[in-house]
Amino acid sequence: xxxxxxxxxxxxxxxxxxxxxxxxxxxxxxxxxxxxxxxxxxxxxxxxxxxxxxxxxxxxxxxxxxxxxxxxxxxxxxxxxxxxxxxxxxxxxxxxxxxxxxxxxxxxxxxxxxxxxxxxxxxxxxxxxxxxxxxxxxxxxxxxxxxxxxxxxxxxxxxxxxxxxxxxxxxxxxxxxxxxxxxxxxxxxxxxxxxxxxxxxxxxxxxxxxxxxxxxxxxxxxxxxxxxxxxxxxxxxxxxxxxxxxxxxxxxxxxxxxxxxxxxxxxxxxxxxxxxxxxxxxxxxxxxxxxxxxxxxxxxxxxxxxxxxxxxxxxxxxxxxxxxxxxxxxxxxxxxxxxxxxxxxxxxxxxxxxxxxxxxxxxxxxxxxxxxxxxxxxxxxxxxxxxxxxxxxxxxxxxxxxxxxxxxxxxxxxxxxxxxxxxxxxxxxxxxxxxxxxxxxxxxxxxxxxxxxxxxxxxxxxxxxxxxxxxxxxxxxxxxxxxxxxxxxxxxxxxxxxxxxxxxxxxxxxxxxxxxxxxxxxxxxxxxxxxxxxxxxxxxxxxxxxxxxxxxxxxxxxxxxxxxxxxxxxxxxxxxxxxxxxxxxxxxxxxx
Amino acid sequence: xxxxxxxxxxxxxxxxxxxxxxxxxxxxxxxxxxxxxxxxxxxxxxxxxxxxxxxxxxxxxxxxxxxxxxxxxxxxxxxxxxxxxxxxxxxxxxxxxxxxxxxxxxxxxxxxxxxxxxxxxxxxxxxxxxxxxxxxxxxxxxxxxxxxxxxxxxxxxxxxxxxxxxxxxxxxxxxxxxxxxxxxxxxxxxxxxxxxxxxxxxxxxxxxxxxxxxxxxxxxxxxxxxxxxxxxxxxxxxxxxxxxxxxxxxxxxxxxxxxxxxxxxxxxxxxxxxxxx
Numbered sequence: 001x002x003x004x005x006x007x008x009x010x011x012x013x014x015x016x017x018x019x020x021x022x023x024x025x026x027x028x029x030x031x032x033x034x035x036x037x038x039x040x041x042x043x044x045x046x047x048x049x050x051x052x053x054x055x056x057x058x059x060x061x062x063x064x065x066x067x068x069x070x071x072x073x074x075x076x077x078x079x080x081x082x083x084x085x086x087x088x089x090x091x092x093x094x095x096x097x098x099x100x101x102x103x104x105x106x107x108x109x110x111x112x113x114x115x116x117x118x119x120x121x122x123x124x125x126x127x128x129x130x131x132x133x134x135x136x137x138x139x140x141x142x143x144x145x146x147x148x149x150x151x152x153x154x155x156x157x158x159x160x161x162x163x164x165x166x167x168x169x170x171x172x173x174x175x176x177x178x179x180x181x182x183x184x185x186x187x188x189x190x191x192x193x194x195x196x197x198x199x200x201x202x203x204x205x206x207x208x209x210x211x212x213x214x215x216x217x218x219x220x221x222x223x224x225x226x227x228x229x230x231x232x233x234x235x236x237x238x239x240x241x242x243x244x245x246x247x248x249x250x251x252x253x254x255x256x257x258x259x260x261x262x263x264x265x266x267x268x269x270x271x272x273x274x275x276x277x278x279x280x281x282x283x284x285x286x287x288x289x290x291x292x293x294x295x296x297x298x299x300x301x302x303x304x305x306x307x308x309x310x311x312x313x314x315x316x317x318x319x320x321x322x323x324x325x326x327x328x329x330x331x332x333x334x335x336x337x338x339x340x341x342x343x344x345x346x347x348x349x350x351x352x353x354x355x356x357x358x359x360x361x362x363x364x365x366x367x368x369x370x371x372x373x374x375x376x377x378x379x380x381x382x383x384x385x386x387x388x389x390x391x392x393x394x395x396x397x398x399x400x401x402x403x404x405x406x407x408x409x410x411x412x413x414x415x416x417x418x419x420x421x422x423x424x425x426x427x428x429x430x431x432x433x434x435x436x437x438x439x440x441x442x443x444x445x446x447x448x449x450x451x452x453x454x455x456x457x458x459x460x461x462x463x464x465x466x467x468x469x470x471x472x473x474x475x476x477x478x479x480x481x482x483x484x485x486x487x488x489x490x491x492x493x494x495x496x497x498x499x500x501x502x503x504x505x506x507x508x509x510x511x512x513x514x515x516x517x518x519x520x521x522x523x524x525x526x527x528x529x530x531x532x533x534x535x536x537x538x539x540x541x542x543x544x545x546x547x548x549x550x551x552x553x554x555x556x557x558x559x560x561x562x563x564x565x566x567x568x569x570x571x572x573x574x575x576x577x578x579x580x581x582x583x584x585x586x587x588x589x590x591x592x
Numbered sequence: 593x594x595x596x597x598x599x600x601x602x603x604x605x606x607x608x609x610x611x612x613x614x615x616x617x618x619x620x621x622x623x624x625x626x627x628x629x630x631x632x633x634x635x636x637x638x639x640x641x642x643x644x645x646x647x648x649x650x651x652x653x654x655x656x657x658x659x660x661x662x663x664x665x666x667x668x669x670x671x672x673x674x675x676x677x678x679x680x681x682x683x684x685x686x687x688x689x690x691x692x693x694x695x696x697x698x699x700x701x702x703x704x705x706x707x708x709x710x711x712x713x714x715x716x717x718x719x720x721x722x723x724x725x726x727x728x729x730x731x732x733x734x735x736x737x738x739x740x741x742x743x744x745x746x747x748x749x750x751x752x753x754x755x756x757x758x759x760x761x762x763x764x765x766x767x768x769x770x771x772x773x774x775x776x777x778x779x780x781x782x783x784x785x786x787x788x789x790x791x792x793x794x795x796x797x798x799x800x801x802x803x804x805x806x807x808x809x810x811x812x813x814x815x816x817x818x819x820x821x822x823x824x825x826x827x828x829x830x831x832x833x834x835x836x837x838x839x840x841x842x843x844x845x846x847x848x849x850x851x852x853x854x855x856x857x858x859x860x861x862x863x864x865x866x867x868x869x
Binding site for chain 1: 694698815
């Protein structure tokens with residue numbers, strides 16, 4: 001990284017440090033300056049800002065639009081108020097209230113997460129669930145009678161022995177803790193996974209990560225955080241009502257986050273405090289006009305400036321766009337286990353009678369195929385022959401409709417992509433599938449995340465790669481672009497990067513779907529050499545789908561011909577190239 | 593008998609309310625979260641016709657026109673830039689509904705408005721006396737459903753719309769002006785929402801927030817129904833029926849969340865809901 005870039009980053013870090021220190025001073029000395037009304041309003045705003053940070057982690061960073069944080073907040077607030085109202089407010093019970101305010105939303109969050117994120121569930125479904133949850137909780141609050149105070153809520157219970165100023169400081173410190181924790185997490189290696197899921201969830205799964213489980217975990221933990229915010233709110237305001245848990249409040253949280261700037265931590269905090277404070281001060285004078293302005297601003301913002309005000313500020317701040325990409329990365333080629341010689345004789349992959357149909361349409365019919373370590377098997381055939389479908393079935397056990405696939409002695413039926421990756425299968429897609437918002441180094445680090453669990457605190461400056469992957473980087477020149485955001489890479493570079501990511505997984509079998517499509521002649525030769533090295537020297541098995549028969553002839557050890565969903569030929573390069581069947585298949589007159 | 597009538601009329605009302613949302617979601621794959629605001633606009637069209645001293649029946653075409661006209665503006669300026677960002681479209685239309693709600697409040701005040709009933713009284717029906725208006729909603733739902741069946745199967749617009757539903761890229765390649773189809777669909781959807789707002793006036797109070805309560809139920813039903821009016825009718829019958837039964841035998845408060853809860857569970861088990869594809 002250049003000195004100038006380093007200086008820009010340093011300036012940014014200094015600015016952040018100043019901001020943090022300023023916030024701390026404001027929290028400590030603010031109550032001495034502000035009047036009663038301002039202290040009251042800001043206390044509430046800061047609690048809401050904690051919620052906005054959780055909304056942002058889910059929506060801005062991970063891409064899950066949620067209205068449900070309001071429900072978890074309400075659950076925490078109601079749990080607190082119910083303990084304090086119906087049991088009592090002794091110090092021990094206060095601790096109980098706190099624990100319940102954390103655990104109840106945590107548990108509900110776990111259930112909601114499990115409901116929202118099944119394998120192959122659409123992103124819209126999570127949003128649907130996040131709408132239903134606050135509605136259900138609100139109705140429960142309404143129907144709770146004496147227990148929840150119905151429509152008037154709970155009021156007049158004993159709270160923490162703190163003054164107005166004390167609550168202001170407590171909320172401020174909690175907000176600072178939440179913000180700092182979130183800030184450290186999203187910049188850490190583990191935090192990058194969130195952005196990776198937002199960018200390209202399928203790729204995450206095919207890197208062996210489990211996006212569903214990560215999202216469930218995130219939902220659960222953030223539900224607990226929202227519950228703690230609810231505990232604070234119940235104490236600080238002394239009243240809990242159904243609207244604190246409702247879907248409209250959930251939408252407000254999203255609006256504040258959006259206006260402040262999704263995908264940043266500071267944006268939603270300022271958005272929430274600013275808008276909530278202004279609402280409180282202005283709504284007396286222009287009650288309906290104020291909401292009208294907020295609504296209109298929100299619409300305009302979503303359309304024209306989807307990343308909120310923070311993006312606007314970011315444009316004028318030094319550092320700018322580059323901040324997403326992490327620091328210089330030194331590559332370490334580690335000595336990883338490579339060829340497993342003893343396996344040579346035994347097939348790594350055994351496919352028997354594989355079939356796949358969509359309703360009455362049979363795309364694959366009774367396919368048999370064995371692949372041994374060290375083989376480079378090319379799958380050829382005209383368009384629609386079922387080549388990509390074979391790849392899909394091999395990498396996702398939920399796809400096939402008949403037959404068996406055994407990979408490394410395990411039947412893969414019903415396994416999800418990340419479980420198949422764990423068996424040693426890497427897949428490269430036809431269209432380069434990488435993470436556009438991350439840097440090259442981050443992408444490769446994510447490919448490593450399955451093996452070296454990434455730290456949730458630290459951001460590593462090193463890149464620990466298997467030698468084969470490091471070779472690919474050197475051969476393609478990607479090693480000089482490690483800090484580049486992926487979105488700036490050329491098409492060919494993205495293809496190479498994806499290949500490097502797949503090799504980084506240290507798989508025993510690699511599935512490549514047209515890895516050379518759209519590449520130049522030189523790039524093609526480079527990739528060909530790499531593939532040959534992977535199979536001949538390192539003993540990996542490769543299945544390659546390819547249209548370019550010259551390329552196939554040069555590098556394959558075996559060729560398999562597919563036609564109309566059937567395997568019509570399986571043999572050495574010479575066998576297949578000289579066969580009449582292939583000629584007739586490609587000239588279109590095949591009768592099989 | 594009363595319960596049976598309740599189930600059928602509840603299903604009819606849900607169908608009327610959800611139809612406009614489904615028309616838009618089915619073709620555009622966009623969720624119009626301002627749907628509730630259009631219901632409100634429709635309700636206030638009745639207020640306007642009442643102020644003009646004409647029959648509330650004229651509010652029906654009036655609300656359709658107002659709804660469609662506002663829909664055209666919305667499609668052009670808000671929804672069109674967001675077709676590639678469906679989640680953002682939900683948010684932008686929700687923001688729009690806030691704006692519409694506040695404009696109505698500024699104009700008409702936040703109080704409940706009194707409007708004349710479209711139909712009043714009860715009728716003897718198989719030995720029980722039942723609200724004429726609720727029975728009329730069944731007729732209205734059938735008319736809307738049949739009109740859609742005709743529109744989709746019998747007109748050029750319907751043919752284009754079906755092409756866009758199946759494969760938009762191909763439809764465009766075949767020379768269908770997909771932008772025009774989208775605009776027309778959005779206008780029909782919002783026009784219908786306005787119409788539904790008028791039809792709701794005898795059943796609920798007319799105030800600036802009257803539509804919001806109906807939004808989530810309609811939204812969930814549309815999620816389950818996918819893009820077919822047939823499956824929407826089925827969903828309305830099944831979940832509306834469940835709502836009536838739960839409200840009658842368990843508690844009205846749980847009844848009000850039955851639709852949302854059941855739809856969410858159905859979608860978890862079968863992500864495509866009742867849609868057959």
